[in-house]
Amino acid sequence: MWAAGLKKKKGRPGAKAWRARVLTKQARKAQKDLITKWKIYTGDTVKIRSGKDKGQVGVVQKVFRKENRLIVEGLNLVKKHVKRTEENKQGGVITMEAPIHYSNVGIVDPVTGAATRIGIRFLDDGTKVRVTLGRLASGAMVPKPDHAIVKKRVRENARNSKTGTRDTSWQDALRNTYAPEPEARGFFGEQ
Numbered sequence: 371m372w373a374a375g376l377k378k379k380k381g382r383p384g385a386k387a388w389r390a391r392v393l394t395k396q397a398r399k400a401q402k403d404l405i406t407k408w409k410i411y412t413g414d415t416v417k418i419r420s421g422k423d424k425g426q427v428g429v430v431q432k433v434f435r436k437e438n439r440l441i442v443e444g445l446n447l448v449k450k451h452v453k454r455t456e457e458n459k460q461g462g463v464i465t466m467e468a469p470i471h472y473s474n475v476g477i478v479d480p481v482t483g484a485a486t487r488i489g490i491r492f493l494d495d496g497t498k499v500r501v502t503l504g505r506l507a508s509g510a511m512v513p514k515p516d517h518a519i520v521k522k523r524v525r526e527n528a529r530n531s532k533t534g535t536r537d538t539s540w541q542d543a544l545r546n547t548y549a550p551e552p553e554a555r556g557f558f559g560e561q
Contacts, residue, residue, distance in 0.1 A: 396437040396469070405438050405472055409488040409500060413515030416475040417485035418445060427478055431467065439469035446470050481508035488512065 393401065410416065414430045428442040448468045454461030476485030477500075484506035491501045500512045533539070 394437065396434075396439060400436070400438045403438070404436070408433070408435060408472075409490070410440065410472065410475070410477060411515055411518035413517060414512075415478045416442060417478050418442065418470065418474060419476055419485050420474045421446065421470065430475075434469060437469065438472045440472060440475065441467045441469050442475065443467065477502065477512055479507050479510060480512065481510045482506055 410430060410433070412430050412433055415427060416430055417427050418424055423445045426445055428445045430440050431443045432441040434440065444467070446468045447465050449463050450466055452458060452461055452464055477488050478484070479486045479502045486502040486504045486507040489501050489503040491499055493499060500514065502508060502510055502512060
């Protein structure tokens with residue numbers, strides 16, 4: 371009975387929600403089902419799995435993480451009517467790339483050339499790499515684009531390692547302070 375008063379969360383379990391005041395229409399729709407761990411970055415070569423450009427290969431130009439969408443260079447072209455302004459003297463109809471949903475693209479396997487899923491594996495030396503997964507995947511490593519690699523920051527100043535008056539000395543830390551009682555007592559000290 372008590373569970374009847376609880377509100378159920380809508381959306382995917384573990385999904386992240388943006389707490390912004392202003393969101394685009396697509397961002398509002400995708401707000402409950404955001405992809406938490408993106409494995410596609412700008413500069414990756416992807417193949418379109420569904421839609422009017424199915425089977426075509428392109429390079430990811432831009433990623434919209436709040437909308438679960440990305441723009442692929444030269445694919446999913448749409449016509450847009452633009453008003454004439456001071457910056458845009460021509461105006462009229464222009465052709466531009468529209469965003470594609472994350473689920474409609476797959477990374478191109480470097481060996482087979484098929485659209486595959488991506489998994490994360492760790493090498494023997496502990497480095498994290500992306501690996502192709504799925505039916506048509508070869509299991510080959512897919513390197514991250516250069517600008518997507520986060521370089522670890524090197525500390526300019528050394529950390530303060532001096533001991534202060536409130537620090538525990540290493541002799542006190544090594545001393546055994548646990549002394550078991552000679553007779554075992556029951557729960558809450560009962561016999």
